[in-house]
Structures are given as C-alpha cells and as structure tokens.
Amino acid sequence: MNIYLHEFKAGLRPALIWSASIAALLFVYMSISSSFSQNAAMLSEMLSNFPEELLIAFGMNNMDLASVLGFFGLMFLFCQICLAIQAANYGFGLVSIEENEFTADFLLAKPVSRPRIMTSKLLAALTGLTITNAVVWIGSFVTLAVFRSGEAYELEPLLILLASILPFQLVFLSIGMFISLMVKRVRNVVPFSMGLVFGVYILNVFGDMIGEKSLEVISPFQHFDPNYILAHSAYPSLAWISVAAIVISLAGSYILYARRNIASAV
Amino acid sequence: MSIIEVNHLTKYYGKSRGIVDVSFNVEEGEIFGFIGPNGAGKSTTIRLFLSLIYPTKGEAKIFGKDCIKFGPELRQEIGYLPSEVFYYEGMKVLDLLKYSASFYKKDCTQRLHELAELMELDLKRRISDLSYGNKKKVGIVQGLLHSPKLIVLDEPTAGLDPLMQHKFFDLVREENKRGATVFFSSHILGEVQRLCNRVAIIKEGKVIDIQDMKTLQKDNYKKIRVSADGLGEKRFQVEGVTDLQQENGTLSFFFKGDINVITKLVGAAKIADLTIEDLTLEEIFMHYYE
Numbered sequence: 439m440n441i442y443l444h445e446f447k448a449g450l451r452p453a454l455i456w457s458a459s460i461a462a463l464l465f466v467y468m469s470i471s472s473s474f475s476q477n478a479a480m481l482s483e484m485l486s487n488f489p490e491e492l493l494i495a496f497g498m499n500n501m502d503l504a505s506v507l508g509f510f511g512l513m514f515l516f517c518q519i520c521l522a523i524q525a526a527n528y529g530f531g532l533v534s535i536e537e538n539e540f541t542a543d544f545l546l547a548k549p550v551s552r553p554r555i556m557t558s559k560l561l562a563a564l565t566g567l568t569i570t571n572a573v574v575w576i577g578s579f580v581t582l583a584v585f586r587s588g589e590a591y592e593l594e595p596l597l598i599l600l601a602s603i604l605p606f607q608l609v610f611l612s613i614g615m616f617i618s619l620m621v622k623r624v625r626n627v628v629p630f631s632m633g634l635v636f637g638v639y640i641l642n643v644f645g646d647m648i649g650e651k652s653l654e655v656i657s658p659f660q661h662f663d664p665n666y667i668l669a670h671s672a673y674p675s676l677a678w679i680s681v682a683a684i685v686i687s688l689a690g691s692y693i694l695y696a697r698r699n700i701a702s703a704v
Numbered sequence: 705m706s707i708i709e710v711n712h713l714t715k716y717y718g719k720s721r722g723i724v725d726v727s728f729n730v731e732e733g734e735i736f737g738f739i740g741p742n743g744a745g746k747s748t749t750i751r752l753f754l755s756l757i758y759p760t761k762g763e764a765k766i767f768g769k770d771c772i773k774f775g776p777e778l779r780q781e782i783g784y785l786p787s788e789v790f791y792y793e794g795m796k797v798l799d800l801l802k803y804s805a806s807f808y809k810k811d812c813t814q815r816l817h818e819l820a821e822l823m824e825l826d827l828k829r830r831i832s833d834l835s836y837g838n839k840k841k842v843g844i845v846q847g848l849l850h851s852p853k854l855i856v857l858d859e860p861t862a863g864l865d866p867l868m869q870h871k872f873f874d875l876v877r878e879e880n881k882r883g884a885t886v887f888f889s890s891h892i893l894g895e896v897q898r899l900c901n902r903v904a905i906i907k908e909g910k911v912i913d914i915q916d917m918k919t920l921q922k923d924n925y926k927k928i929r930v931s932a933d934g935l936g937e938k939r940f941q942v943e944g945v946t947d948l949q950q951e952n953g954t955l956s957f958f959f960k961g962d963i964n965v966i967t968k969l970v971g972a973a974k975i976a977d978l979t980i981e982d983l984t985l986e987e988i989f990m991h992y993y994e
Contacts, residue, residue, distance in 0.1 A: 440806040448794070540790035544846070547754045547786075548807040549779035699717070699757040702747055703788035 441545075441555060445562030449528075453566035456524045457573035460517055464574070467516065468581040471509040494646045506586045507596065507668050510578070514599065514664040517574065518606065519635060522658070524570060525607035526631030528563040529614020532556075533695060534624035540703045552696050567607050575600050595671040602662045602673065609658045609680045610635065612687035619694040623701065655679060705768060707732050707854055707885040708753070712762035715748050722748035724909045725762070730887060735880055737900030737917070738889040745909040746889040747787060750858050753887075754784055766854065780808060783852035787859040787889075789843040791831045797842055798827040804846040812849045819845040822875065823868070837863040844872060848879065855879060855886045861895060873899055925958040925983045928966060932975040939969060958983070 485493060533556065536542040545555065578600060582591065614631060618624045638657040645653030645660070654660040654676075661680040667673060708730035715722035723745035730736040740746055751757045753764055755775040764771045766778050791800050801820070805812040820827055823841040834842065840863045848855065855876070861869045876899065880886055890896050896903055897917070904914045925946075931954045940948060944961030954977075959966055963980075970978060 440803065444803055448792070539793075540788065541792055543756065543786050544791060544804075546756050547779060547782070547784040548804070549776045550807060551776045554776075697758065700751070702751060702756075703786075703790065 439558075441550070441558035442562050445559050446565055449562055449566045450569075453569045456520070456566075457570040460520050460524075460570065461573050461577040463517060463520060464513065464577045464581050467513040468510070468585040471506070471513065471585060491647050494643055505591065506582065506589050507591045510582065510591075510596070511599075511664040511668045515659075518659065518662070518664065519639060521570070521574070521603060521607050522610045522635040522639075523631055525567060525610035526614040526634050527627055528566065529611040529616075530618045530624055530630045530634075531627040532559050532563060532611075532615050532618070534618040534627070537700060538623070538625060542700050543702070546700060552698075553692055556692060556695050563611060567604070567611070571603050571607075574603060592671075595668045598671055598673070599664055599667045602667060602677075605677070605680060605684070606658060606662045608684050609661075612684045612691065615691045616687035616694070619691055619698065658683075705732060706730060706765075707734075707767060708736075708887065709765040709768070710749070710762075711764070713749070713752060713759055713764055714761040715745075715752060715757065716760045721745075721909045722757075722760075723752075723906075726906070726909075726911050727762075728904050728911055728914055730885060732885055733880070733883065734902060735876070735886040735888060735900045737896035737903035738887060738906065739891065739893065739896050739903055740906035741891055744906045746891075746906060747858055748909075749906075750784075750856055750887070750889060753856060754779065754782070780850075781853040783847040783850065783855045783884075785843045785847040785855075785857050785860050787862065789836075789839045791839065791842060793830075793832040795831050796827070797825060797829055797831060797834070800831060800842065801827070801846055801849065805849055808850040810850060812851075815851060816845065816849045819848055819875075822871065837865065837868070840864055841868070844875075848875070851879075851882070851884075853884055855884050857886065857888045859890055859892075860888070861890070861892065869895070925960045925987075926963065927956070927979075927981045927983055927987070928959050929954060929956040929977070929979045930970055930973075930975055931955075931977040932970075932973045935973050935975075939973075940966075942969070 533542075536545060546552070578596070582596075610631075614634060617630065617634070624630055639659050641653050642657035642659040645651065645655075645657065656679070658680050661674060661677040663674060706729040708728075710726055710728050713726045714724050726745070726749060738746055738749070748757070752759055753766060753771055755772045758772065767781065769778060771778060795803070797820075801816050805816055819825075823844055825838065825841045825845060829838075831839070831842070840860075844860070847857075857876070861872065864872060873895070876886055876888075886899075888896065888900055900917055902914065902916055904911050906912070933953065935953070935955055937948055937950050937955065940955060940957060942965060944959050944965070946958045946960075948955070948957040966980075
C-alpha cells in the first residue's frame with residue numbers, strides 16, 4: 439500500500455495534465471466539427487478529390503461526416519494517439535525510471551518482493567489511466583452535448599467506443615513495460631513510447647493503403663478502430679489479439695523483473 | 705551462528721567479471737571489514753546480499769537463510785547504505801524517511817528523529833536541494849532507523865566531513881554494542897583499521913585473505929627506524945629484515961621475528977633515536993597488492 443500511495447502521489451500531476459490536454463483536444467476538434475457538419479455535403483465532395491491514401495492516413499476514409507458521431511469517430515482517432523502515448527509512457531517508465539535515477543537501490547533493498555513492487559506500481563499507473571479515462575468520458579458527453587447542434591445520436595456505439603479506452607491503453611502500458619524489461623536500459627522514456635505508438639499507427643495506415651491485412655493485424659489502432667466500433671456497435675474480432683498481447687506482456691514482465699539485475703550507479 | 709555465509713559466490717556480468725568463487729563467513733556481533741580497490745568486487749558482493757543482482761553461481765545466506773529465496777523477509781533486519789546515494793529528488797527529507805520507515809513492521813518514528821538529530825539532518829529540506837554529504841546522511845538515517853540486526857555499509861564515509869565521519873563511526877560502534885553485526889566495505893584502510901575486528905581482502909574479484917585485525921597488525925611485521933653514528937647497513941642483514949634503507953644516518957627496515965634479535969643489535973651502538981612501530985594497514989595492504 440505504501441508503494442502504491444507513493445507512486446500515486448508522484449503520478450497524479452502528470453495524469454491530470456494528460457487528462458486536461460486530451461479533454462482540450464476533444465473540445466477543439468468538436469468545435470470544428472460543428473461548423474463542418476453544416477456543410478457536410480460540400481466537405482464530402484471536397485474530400486473525394488483528395489487522394490485515397492491521404493484519407494486513409496488520417497482515418498478519414500469510410501466515415502460519415504454528416505452525423506455527429508461520424509465526426510466524433512475521426513476525432514477519437516487523434517484522442518487514441520494521445521491516450522496511447524500516455525499509456526506507453528507509463529509502461530516504459532514504470533520500473534525503468536527508478537533504475538535510471540538509481541532509486542531502485544533504495545526501493546529494492548527494502549523488505550518487499552519484486553512482484554509486489556510491480557503490482558503496486560501497476561495499480562498506481564492504472565489509477566492514473568482511470569483518471570484520464572473518466573475525464574475523456576465526461577469530456578465526450580459534454581462536447582457532444584454542446585456541439586451536436588440539436589442532432590440526436592445513438593448512445594450504444596458511443597458507450598462501446600468509450601469502454602475501449604481502458605483495454606486500448608493497457609496494450610501500450612503492458613507492451614511498453616515488457617520492452618523496457620527486455621532492453622538493458624531505457625535512458626529516456628519518450629523516444630521509446632513515441633516509437634511504439636507511431637510505429638503501430640503507421641503500420642495500420644500502411645496496411646490499409648496497400649491492402650496488406652497482416653500489417654493491420656498487429657496494430658491496436660486496427661483492433662480498436664473507432665469507425666468500425668461506431669458503425670457496428672461492436673469490437674473488431676482482432677481486438678482479441680490486443681487482449682492476448684496484454685496477458686503475455688504482463689506475465690512476461692513479471693518473469694523478467696523477478697530475474698532482473700539492477701545496474702549500479704558506478 | 706554465522707550472520708552471513710558466502711559459499712563459492714560468483715557473479716559475471718555477461719563476460720565481464722564481478723566476483724569469482726568468493727567464500728567467507730561473518731559471525732554474529734562482528735564488525736567485518738571488506739577491503740579492496742575500486743572495481744575489486746566489493747559492491748557486487750553487497751548487491752548480491754540484497755538480491756539487487758543474482759549470482760551466476762554459488763549462494764549467500766543471511767541469518768542462515770538463502771538471500772534470494774527469503775529476500776524480503778531477511779531485509780526486514782538488514783540496513784543498507786549504498787556507496788552512491790540517490791533518492792526521489794522531489795521529496796522532502798522527512799517524507800522520504802517516513803516512506804522508508806513504512807516498509808518495516810516496527811514503529812521507527814522515534815529512532816528516525818534521534819538519528820536525524822544526531823546526524824544534524826534538516827528534515828524539512830527537499831532532497832534535490834541537499835549536498836552530497838547531506839544526502840549521505842539521509843542514507844545513514846534510512847539505513848539505521850529500523851535498528852537492523854545486520855548493517856551493510858558500502859563505502860559509507862565518502863562525502864562526510866571528518867567530524868561527521870567520527871560521529872558516524874561512534875554510531876556504528878553503538879549499533880554494534882546493541883548487538884548488530886556490521887559488514888563494512890571500504891577502500892580506505894584507516895577507517896577499517898579503526899573499526900573492524902576482522903577483515904577480508906578482495907582483489908580482482910577474489911578474496912585473497914581473511915585475517916583478524918589484531919593478527920594482521922601484531923603478528924606481522926614491525927617497522928623499525930634507528931638513528932645512530934657509524935651504524936652500517938651490514939649489521940642488520942639478519943634473518944627477518946626486509947626493505948632495509950639508509951638515509952642521512954637513519955636506517956629503516958621492516959622486521960618479522962623475535963624482537964630481541966633487533967634490540968641486541970641496536971643496544972651495541974650508541975643510538976640517537978629509535979622507533980619501533982606496527983605496520984599500518986596501508987603498508988600491509990600494499991604488500992598484498994604488489
């Protein structure tokens with residue numbers, strides 16, 4: 439409990455900053471959308487003049503600009519990128535930051551087992567993600583209420599989409615942690631998390647562009663594709679791959695951490 | 705019962721050597737010195753005790769239990785002061801010490817404040833504002849606040865001023881009297897000499913000798929200096945004399961053997977000055993590393 443509280447206090451401010459930024463992003467995008475939706479037909483025509491590849495790159499193919507949820511789906515993709523970076527930051531930094539700053543010597547010399555340290559840290563990270571999650575839920579309903587300009591929308595697909603945030607972030611958290619334990623040292627978290635997030639995002643886009651399914655299969659952006667979820671009120675079956683990745687990464691992390699040699703300062 | 709038992713402990717970092725086949729025991733109530741130059745494997749040995757790293761071969765037992773299997777349980781009674789101290793920069797000293805205390809089953813609040821006062825540590829300051837010496841003090845307090853049965857010190861005095869070093873040594877002696885066993889690693893021989901009962905000497909990853917501090921100093925060589933007129937080098941070329949040197953009418957040499965042999969030789973001449981000293985650990989030590 440003491441480690442959890444310590445980690446929670448240390449992580450609260452970054453979590454609040456992330457949450458506020460993502461909420462702001464939601465608000466700004468949706469405010470643009472309200473002006474677009476009034477000229478949906480014109481916009482659709484304009485977009486059809488763009489090369490298909492460009493639309494794919496920004497997730498703007500097969501979307502329904504006329505409906506407010508259609509626009510929400512597009513905007514949600516940008517949210518997903520931020521959510522993924524936040525989660526990957528947590529994952530890559532979870533145990534590596536203490537090693538990098540050599541405070542691991544302090545913590546691991548205390549009478550506490552490594553699995554317990556990791557569990558406490560994971561729970562603290564999950565708390566941070568839950569805060570963000572709550573803010574995105576609230577932010578989504580608020581912005582939709584403000585900018586739907588009287589248009590009704592279906593609630594069910596929206597709820598299913600918002601429920602995908604947690605597993606989506608968990609994928610990046612657990613994979614990030616797993617990778618951080620496979621390498622000798624993570625000197626700086628940000629390049630790793632950016633690499634992971636944009637890596638799989640681009641994979642998804644490329645897969646879509648060249649019609650290569652195998653590339654999409656490994657991208658969580660495909661597993662939790664907002665346009666698909668909103669259109670079908672269900673997750674793509676590929677989402678199971680993400681769930682499997684979470685389980686494998688978590689189990690692997692526990693195993694690797696229990697065996698890890700902690701580098702000393704000198 | 706041995707507090708620490710080390711059996712054929714070996715650690716390689718990939719291909720580079722940490723320690724090789726190290727074995728020794730530390731008995732209850734001892735202040736055990738562990739001495740060697742930088743890179744000899746002192747910290748590696750200590751980090752193995754605390755299962756910060758895992759051995760390639762061999763094992764270490766603390767309080768009779770394997771230090772990996774029973775690590776968390778054993779660490780309730782171990783106090784560790786690393787050679788380089790790093791703490792959470794954003795925290796205040798008091799919060800860090802409270803966090804440290806929260807890991808132990810007993811209530812450490814009183815001892816925490818006693819130690820902080822003794823080490824003249826300002827509890828209100830932020831870790832990031834502390835000088836290295838002050839961080840070291842934080843290290844000392846967090847390592848001792850739970851009154852551990854085994855105190856592991858890895859080059860503890862670096863960064864402390866002589867006054868604080870003195871206080872710290874008194875503190876270690878006090879803890880030792882209370883019943884704590886102390887494992888003291890250092891490359892400074894003077895402090896080991898002042899504090900320890902027994903000493904293990906480690907060189908290039910191997911323990912090359914374990915000696916009683918008294919035996920190490922007394923049963924070994926004496927350093928003798930004689931100033932006298934007309935005293936020739938030849939006179940002292942007897943068995944047991946080494947390193948014979950003459951400078952400005954003063955003869956100096958190391959001697960091992962029956963001291964009466966020397967007093968007879970010296971007594972025959974009219975001497976101006978005579979000193980007979982124990983070798984400092986430094987001189988003995990140089991002998992091992994030559």
